[in-house]
Amino acid sequence: MLARQNRLNKREVQSALKIGSRFFVKGATLVITPNNCGHARFAVLVPKKMAPSAHLRNRIRRVYYDCVAGEIKALGGRDFLIITREAVSSVDECEKRLKGAMDKIKSKQSL
Secondary structure, rough: OOOHHEEHHHHHHHHHHHEEEEEEEEEEEEEEEOOOOOOOEEEEOOOOOOOOOHHHHHHHHHHHHHHHHHHHHOOOOOOEEEEEEOOOHHHHHHHHHHHHHHHHHHHHHOO
């Protein structure tokens, strides 16, 4: 689980959905907005339609949080909202899905 300072609250998630730029990757949509915190913050949305039980939704959310935990320092001051479209079962599978998008984001940030 990510530290509280690295997670978005409900109001920040709604704001990100309105003004964020979207990147589509296999099985998920990334919504990215700049923030004034100086560090990356994340939220993962798992629709009830995809995972009907809270147990499954929380499991998928934990896998995504574990996947991005090592990238927080490298991503800088941005808010990331991950909207899942397909379930992931392991951190390795999650990393494969998000690797391309994260590389693009890092390269744009360094410019």
